[in-house]
Amino acid sequence: MKGLYLLIDALVFAGPLTRAFEPRIRYIGQTRHLAIATLIMMLLFIPWDVAKTAYGVWGFNPKYLMGPSLWGLPLEEWLFFIVVPWATFFIYEVLQLFFPWKSSKAASFWLVGFIGLACAVLALTHPDRWYTLTAAGGLALGSAWLLWRRPWWTAAFLRSWGLGLIPFLLTNGLLTGAFLSEPIVWYNDAENLGLRIGTIPVEDALYGMLMMLVYSAGVHWSRARF
16 A cells, blocks of 8 residues: 555656657647746645645545655655646647647636636635635636636636546545545545545545646746746
């Protein structure tokens, strides 16, 4: 069992790596922009993760970990914030290569508005559940930013995130205990809605979408400036 979380990280990273040097994609050539986006995202999400872990919103099963940790987060969790966005944004890049969307129609912003409104309602009606409040509230703010800035890549982001839900369900399902006797990452249901997609708290989908929104914005910001 030990090292299973690390193995999952490695497998997630290995998927895009097998195609990262492919001439049409040249994902490896985006390393600088991806690194900047990773740093921006981690500046927000690492303190969030540290606080949630310390407060007991979630935690990590030592049976599946190698041992090293920093600020209460195991090595595998730090790697999670590097390899998961790297792999998920690869979906965006491949879709844009073969089926490029260069603009966003009004329908995409209507969808963003619906997501933002639903998340705002969730956050306001569950102020006593920290994970629900912060994940839904954070995505509501992210949606508001999209509606304000209206970046051209909004529709392309929504498309890639929708497709990315497939590997999300597989990876997070395993992390939260699918096919295992105990979860790798456990959750305190007193701090979330208690609603799950299989073994995955629904807040994880909101958390993941917000993480990728910040990451995607970071990549596009870097490309525009460097």
